[in-house]
Amino acid sequence: MLIDHTHRKWFLGSAAALTVAAAVYVPYALHSPQGPRGGSGIGLTFGTTGFLCMLFAGLLGLRKKFPIWRIGRAQTWMRGHLWLGLLSFPLILFHGGFHFGGSLTRLLMWLFGFVWISGILGAALQHFMPRFQTAQLPMETIYEQIDRVRGQLAEEAGQLVEETCSALEGEVSRASERQRAVSASAGTQGGLTVASGLRTNQQVSVQLRTFLDQEMRPYLERAGAHTARLGQSGQAQKMFQQFRVLLPPDLHSNLDDLENICEEKRQLDKQSRLHRILHGWLLVHIPLSYGLLVLGAVHAVVALRF
């Protein structure tokens, strides 16, 4: 979510509400004979308003469950979630007079603190990271499909290596259409057959297969193997450069493809990491929010009694 000029009204509204609240709180705290307390009229007003803001923020999850409900645009709900949630914390601090109170209220304040800070962190991440991702990860895919795509990459790499090795070993039957075309063209020009037109370096072929089995396939099939040699862009480049020396130039395009597959895998790994950062805070923010709302409701009932 981009926090841009479209948030101006929400920002100004929240800032105005906070200013009013502070303007009420300061003289109340200074002149109240017993100091600011949650149970006083003003304290209860702060508490109720803060809890309503929290409730509204919490209803965003429900709103997302029913996207077709005509109860305002999702964007509006999201902005309300952000700004009212932000406003709720100072209101609750005013409610408690900056005291954490007993065990229940102390737990509530700690929960609220974590929810509030994780929310701010999340908003900042949602503001900056998508643009960063777009710039850094041109090969990104749907996060949930990364495992599947990784498998496809491994399969694609296997086919490419097999194709290359076939070409190297001179197996005409396993040569690709393109190779056939190349050799056919060469034969018409230089009198060469397909078999003689293809390089038959058995040793290189073995090395390439070994490279696939020991380096590339494990790297492609394993999620987040960024410590592997192929996980490092520079090292991968050197490894492929060695094969370029060994392989004839007309097979270099295969190596380019293999290198590109590794690059895509690196980007997918990076996308996974960034995704965990971009959405990981929700694992803290959402569950703690529910805990906060449940205990907040208990606190409200208890406070009304005592």
Place this chain on the structure above:
Amino acid sequence: MLRRTRTTKKLAKRIDLQYFAHAHPFRQWRFWLSIAVPAIALSWFVLQRAQGGQKVYSAGPLSHAHAVFTQQCALCHVAQAGSFSAHVTDKACLTCHDAPVHHVNQTFTPECASCHVEHKGAMLLQATADRACTQCHADLRTRDGQPHYISSIAGFDRKHPEFSTLRSGKTDPGGVRLNHYLHLQPNLIGPNNTRMQLICDDCHGTKTADVTPHQAAELHPASLTEISTRRPHEQAYMPPPEFAKHCAACHTLQFDTHFGNEQVPHDKPEVIHTFLVKKFGEYIATHPGAVHEVNPPDRQIPERVRQARSARNAAEWVQFRVEDAEWLLYAKTCKQCHTLRPTNDSLPEVAKSNMTTRWLSHADFDHHPHRMMTCTSCHSRTPDSRETTDVLLPGIQTCQQCHRPQGSTKEAAEGRCYECHQYHDWTKTKPTKGDFTIQQLRGEARVPVLDR
């Protein structure tokens, strides 16, 4: 040259179109955590409720005095019949405490809990905020019109008047003449003609000043902790000096050369008279020849030389000697300190000593916590005081050097109103009778719903 191409069609083919139908582990975690955290939170609450009773509801730790009742909210939070609310009422406080009224003509009486704020941790409930006092005293109104006190006091450092004794120019009404300046001179003649330098403690001292610290702690256990009961105790005020303890060593009361250093009792003139008659009677009975002795002229008061008189018999001798001794005592010895008024009787009337032990009539003061300071750091005018009428009470500015309303938060001594002033008029206190059992107080038994 790269042969791999990333066309939209190729990319689309990679995707499982039903992928959203299967929850990704990340979403699964989020879902289960969203159920688990509220469940854990509720379980914690239920567990706390089961283990600690109502303590989990507490808005904060109770004060020292009430900490023992932490499990029994119903002691103070009395539920009214038919009402969900169980707020603290004055009745609940008055079940255990007496709270005499502040002034009969005050315009309103705040609720107990509005000044004695609970659930603020281990603190002294008497330590009320200044606002509790200044809500009235900053603009004092009384039922009978004009207040008798300063009507705009906003705090110890804001508009607090000078102590009333100093403000009104009152003088010390003491009937015993004392020259502090003279008594604090070096090389005074002390007992047995020794030279000495008096210090304040030689004459002034609290009642328990001579007990050991251990004994003092037993008397006042609270004095060992930061929290004090704040009730003035025996060490709070300086008792008046006692003649026998503090004066007699230097101010001797010899009355006649026949008795050497024997002294008359430090008592009323009638007692002294009886003592003298008895003493001289006993003497002449054992020394009958003394009747015809010619008394030498009195040399102790040269300007008032008395003529020598010859007694004709023992009774007359006793009469003359008693008169001479009383004349010596009342013209010189007693008069040095006491004001003597002549009466129709032969014996004078000694004015009452009338020593003031408590100069701050509207406030409490305790010398004990101030014992680390020299006396003159506060009573700075004492070394130069020559008149009995001098009031040597230090002014408010002396106190304000250390005591500030912000107290320890501003590296100062406590300076809130409660430090010196009592709200409740404890002279009107009434005994209270509790009706709880130990089990009820400890939260092990229910508190009956009383009409409290």
